[in-house]
Amino acid sequence: MKLEDLRRDFGRFIFNPDQAGQSPALLLKKWLEEAEDRHIPEFNAMVISTVGVNGRPSSRVVLLKGIEEDGLSFYTNYESRKGHELAENPQASLLFFWKELERQVRVEGIVEKMSYEQSKKYFSSRPLDSQISALLSPQSRPIKDLDALKSEIAAYNQLHQKPACPLFWGGYQLKPDYFEFWQGGAKRLHQRLIFEQKDSQWIKGQLAP
Ligand SMILES: Cc1cc2nc3c(=O)[nH]c(=O)nc-3n(C[C@H](O)[C@H](O)[C@H](O)COP(=O)(O)O)c2cc1C
Numbered sequence: 001m002k003l004e005d006l007r008r009d010f011g012r013f014i015f016n017p018d019q020a021g022q023s024p025a026l027l028l029k030k031w032l033e034e035a036e037d038r039h040i041p042e043f044n045a046m047v048i049s050t051v052g053v054n055g056r057p058s059s060r061v062v063l064l065k066g067i068e069e070d071g072l073s074f075y076t077n078y079e080s081r082k083g084h085e086l087a088e089n090p091q092a093s094l095l096f097f098w099k100e101l102e103r104q105v106r107v108e109g110i111v112e113k114m115s116y117e118q119s120k121k122y123f124s125s126r127p128l129d130s131q132i133s134a135l136l137s138p139q140s141r142p143i144k145d146l147d148a149l150k151s152e153i154a155a156y157n158q159l160h161q162k163p164a165c166p167l168f169w170g171g172y173q174l175k176p177d178y179f180e181f182w183q184g185g186a187k188r189l190h191q192r193l194i195f196e197q198k199d200s201q202w203i204k205g206q207l208a209p
Contacts, residue, residue, distance in 0.1 A: 048060065120165040136149060
């Protein structure tokens with residue numbers, strides 16, 4: 001493998017920022033739909049980066065579970081590393097990358113917890129196995145190995161009980177104030193369309209590639 005020699009030209013897709021409309025949420029929805037139409041696996045996967053009080057960023061993949069004009073939602077364990085970092089500092093960034101479409105989207109904003117009612121509604125729509133592992137797995141905390149957790153799950157399964165949504169698990173919504181839509185172009189001339197929120201308005205602009 002010669003990483004330094006790897007390069008590929010982009011430009012298979014045309015994106016005209018003048019036709020992008022005025023709503024970044026609608027544009028993101030459109031790009032997500034186009035990724036789905038191409039059967040891109042986990043097209044709703046996004047990297048979320050958080051920064052705790054120590055100022056050190058950390059990133060991981062989560063699944064986007066909802067997109068509205070005022071927020072992008074995902075679900076996790078509130079006592080995980082990301083949960084702690086978001087409690088310390090609600091600023092976060094999201095990143096989508098669809099290589100098949102030569103596209104990247106960056107979103108930044110403030111993250112808020114969903115209400116317990118909203119989390120509960122989503123929790124009960126999940127498959128039983130996912131509900132049980134959300135309940136029993138102390139996400140992000142050290143364990144010796146997976147065996148103890150597997151035994152706990154097996155024991156829980158014997159009870160034939162549907163778990164209630166635990167208080168330490170639920171949704172977050174990122175309220176965006178910044179979007180960047182990146183479309184790969186030929187000869188490194190990529191399109192970079194940004195939307196910045198000012199006085200409740202989305203102001204569009206472009207950045208050099
Ligand atoms: C494709 C994919 C989807 C994932 N979706 C989620 C998710 O929706 N929620 C979640 O808590 N973790 C999800 N994970 C696991 C996270 O990447 C991460 O391991 C976990 O949330 C713990 O992160 P933390 O220790 O930084 O809090 C996903 C991982 C992958 C690779």
